[in-house]
Amino acid sequence: MVVLITSSHRPSRRTRSFLKDLNKVIPNSLRVNRGKKTFDDLALIALNNGLKYVLIVSEVNANPLRITIYGVYEQESKLVRLAELRLSGVKLLREIPDSQIPLNIRKLVIDPKDLDVLNKVGGLDKFLEALRAEIKPVDSIVSVGDYMLVKPKKLDGDLELSFICLGTMKICGPIIRVRRVITYG
Known part of the structure; x- marks a missing residue:
């Protein structure tokens, strides 16, 4: 496993559904209910499971607002903030007509044709590294x-970011609209 996915302390129903959708589309991810866990507790859980990254979804007005990516610093068992995705909206899997639930997804892939769209938004590489997305035709x-397939599209x-199952070419994950990316250190 590579990524631990969790939320702020008291997530809304919509944020919990978004976390479940993310857990389905990110291969080898572990979703943890945050509860009263501190950052140190999350770092210990990540280290015990051999995880390198922690994604924390924060919300405003019961909607996911940001995804913060932390790296796990093994020597001191601490989390180091790497990047933050500011979201302008998400569409859950259940809200997308003609979508499907992903099964047995082992790898995420990005088509090289879409790299020019991704390069226009700086800092997204930390997020894609945490997802372990491959660049492959x-x-x-x-x-x-x-x-x-992780399909990026520039829109307004x-x-x-859309997640598309290659077997059926149907959307099988949440649609994430990223307003901007902030990188740290």
């Missing part, structure tokens, strides 16, 4: 059932 993939000044 879609037409070269043999076992399409194991892969999910925001970046929209």
Whole structure:
């Protein structure tokens, strides 16, 4: 496993659903209910499970507002903030017509044709590194059932990230609209 996914202390129902959707589309991720856990507790959970990153979803007015990416610093068992995605909106899997629930997804892939869209938004590399997304041409993939495509699209000044199952070419994850990315250190 690579990523621990959790929320702020008292998440709304919508944020909990968003976390479940993220857990389904990120291979080898572990979702933890935050409760009263501190950052040190989250770092210990991540270290005990051999995880390198922690994603914390924060909310405003019961809607996910930001995804903060932390790296796990092993020597002191602390979290180091790497990047923050400011969101302008999310669309949950259940809100998307003709979507499907992803099954047995082993890898995320980004088509090299979409790299120019991603490069226009600086700092997104930390998020994609935490997701362990590979850059690979879609037409070269043999076992399409194991892969999910991360499809970026520029929309009204925001970046929209969609998750598409390659076997059926249907959306099978939340649609995330990123307003801006802030990198630290």
